[in-house]
Amino acid sequence: MSQTSQLLLEVKGLKKHFPFKQGLFSRQKGVVHAVDGLDFTVNRGETLGIVGESGCGKSTAGQLILQLLEPTAGEVWFEGQNLTALGKEDVRKVRRHLQIIFQDPYSSLNPRMKVEDIVAEPLEVHGLYKGAALKERVVELLRLVGLDEHHMSRHPHEFSGGQRQRIGIARALALNPSLIVCDEAVSALDVSIQSQILNLLKKLQKELKLTYIFIAHGLPAVKHISDRIAVMYLGKIVELADRDSLFAHPRHPYTQALLSAVPVPDPTQRKERIILQGDLPNPANPPKGCSFHTRCPYAQDICRSAPPALERQADGHLAACHFPL
């Protein structure tokens, strides 16, 4: 495990509410609680996985951390600086240390640009390299991700999905970032290619001392790469724990249900799948009390009225449940 005790990122009470309008006169009809009060830290060199169903707010959380969206409330502290209090120019300067790898390598690369120009672009924007030195740096970055200089003159459509994601990673590495948000970075790839990219990310983390926030809806990929895992449901973290401990003893009923759906390779170790009833509630109208109570097999009266706080349990897990497992 690559975790160290040095704090790199701290997220405090982070919220993003999107007002929405409806009808003839476009009056505001309500607010979508996309991210509804996140608190967590990330240490230098570690990988924090963030997992949850589509629509739980995990990608919005990533964008808020990178200052690509303005929060409704809360703070993002990075290397001791409150990013949410910075002006645009200062955010631009800090952002070179914070990068993102997107889900879809097919649409995140400009199809008209050559690989050389795609990878060189951030270096040119920040005026860091020119001429032969720029080209050398591009070759160095391509080699880091398992490509080489022969690929420089090609366009994205000439590559496979996995290779395109390698190009996206080379581009994200160009400015020597300390934190990379991987937003569903392997979700669009075949399973065998997924593990190649995950192994590449782990290798790069070791070599370049990178810190990752790895956002995904699939638990196997999150398990493969994360040191700690935060489980999100309707804009909130419902459980946060060390990876192995979370998989061995989930404390929140939602985590338990997610884990029960992960296939086990050993047929002798059969486990019962917990089928959640109903769909994810509408984040514009989240259930009162515990937001999971409409689907929770253990819900009791108090769950329908009092929201549970995210509290440390005896085994060190943080869990937001009145009746942790």
Ligand code: SF4
């Ligand atoms: Fe289920 Fe109640 Fe715990 Fe919510 S607080 S997860 S409804 S048991």
